[in-house]
Each structure stands twice: as structure tokens, then as C-alpha cells.
Amino acid sequence: MDDDQPIFQQIADMIKEDIIDGELKEDEKVPSENELSQFYGINRATVRNGLQLLIDLDLVYKKRGIGMFVKPGARSWLINESQDRYLDDYIKPLLKEAQRIGLEVDSVIQLIKKETGK
Incomplete structure (x- = not known):
């Protein structure tokens, strides 16, 4: 708590x-x-x-x-809600910042793949 x-x-x-x-x-x-x-x-x-x-x-x-x-259906609903919140809290700000500093979406994807080893 x-x-x-x-x-x-x-x-x-x-x-x-x-x-x-x-x-x-x-x-x-x-x-x-x-x-x-x-x-x-x-x-x-x-x-x-x-x-x-x-x-x-x-x-x-x-x-x-x-x-x-x-x-x-509770689990599915919660997962969808969490995914929506993740998109709003992390992905959208990430893409906005990437755009601000001149990174293309493909470059961001490549950086993520490199970081995760995929």
C-alpha cells in the first residue's frame, strides 16, 4: 500500500x-x-x-x-483498457518526441528491435 x-x-x-x-x-x-x-x-x-x-x-x-x-469477459475488457492506456501514456508520447527530434517511425521500430534483440 x-x-x-x-x-x-x-x-x-x-x-x-x-x-x-x-x-x-x-x-x-x-x-x-x-x-x-x-x-x-x-x-x-x-x-x-x-x-x-x-x-x-x-x-x-x-x-x-x-x-x-x-x-x-472481465479479463479481455481489462486487457483492452490497459492497452488503450499504454498507447496514450507511452506510445503516443514516444512517437511525438521521435517526430520532434526528427526520427521516423521506421527508425523508432528499428531502435526498439535492436534494444529487445529482435
């Missing part, structure tokens, strides 16, 4: 990462409020707020009396 974001947001983000990484699969049970609050040593209400973010994003669903589960 860090101080840059609210804890409930960090809980939601960690669960999103687990979904993307395949550690939590579609229709698999998400750890309960009690499990998460004990594991991280935080208040259940904070965990509940984080889980509510995931419900609001339609990434998890509740089975009354059983718990919360990863919704089918």
Missing part, C-alpha cells in the same frame, strides 16, 4: 491485476471482504469500497450468500 491513492482504489487495482495476470479466472471466486481485510490489515469497509468499484465497472458479480466472482 502507498499514499498516492486511496486504499480502496489500490485494493481494486490489485484485483484487476490478478484478473489480467490470470491469477483470478472468469467465474472464479474473489477473496472475501474478511480475507482481504485480514490479509492487508485494513478495515472491511475499505475493502468493500474497493470491491464496489469492481462491481461498478461490471468486472465482478455477487452470488448472494456465496461471495463475489469474476465476470466472464
Whole structure:
């Protein structure tokens, strides 16, 4: 946990990462409020707020009396969202800077290939 974001947001983000990484699969049970609050040593209400973010994003669903589960399609949606954010946060600024200093796109691609050994 860090101080840059609210804890409930960090809980939601960690669960999103687990979904993307395949550690939590579609229709698999998400750890309960009690499990998460004990594991991280935080208040259940904070965990509940984080889980509510995931419900609001339609990434998890509740089975009354059983718990919360990863919704089918959640991983694909999260991957697409992450790719879009990656494009906006890294690729577009990279290409803008390359253009500013006179590098063509093909040159950037060659530099990336060289750096990765491909």
C-alpha cells in the first residue's frame, strides 16, 4: 500500500491485476471482504469500497450468500483498457518526441528491435 491513492482504489487495482495476470479466472471466486481485510490489515469497509468499484465497472458479480466472482469477459475488457492506456501514456508520447527530434517511425521500430534483440 502507498499514499498516492486511496486504499480502496489500490485494493481494486490489485484485483484487476490478478484478473489480467490470470491469477483470478472468469467465474472464479474473489477473496472475501474478511480475507482481504485480514490479509492487508485494513478495515472491511475499505475493502468493500474497493470491491464496489469492481462491481461498478461490471468486472465482478455477487452470488448472494456465496461471495463475489469474476465476470466472464472481465479479463479481455481489462486487457483492452490497459492497452488503450499504454498507447496514450507511452506510445503516443514516444512517437511525438521521435517526430520532434526528427526520427521516423521506421527508425523508432528499428531502435526498439535492436534494444529487445529482435
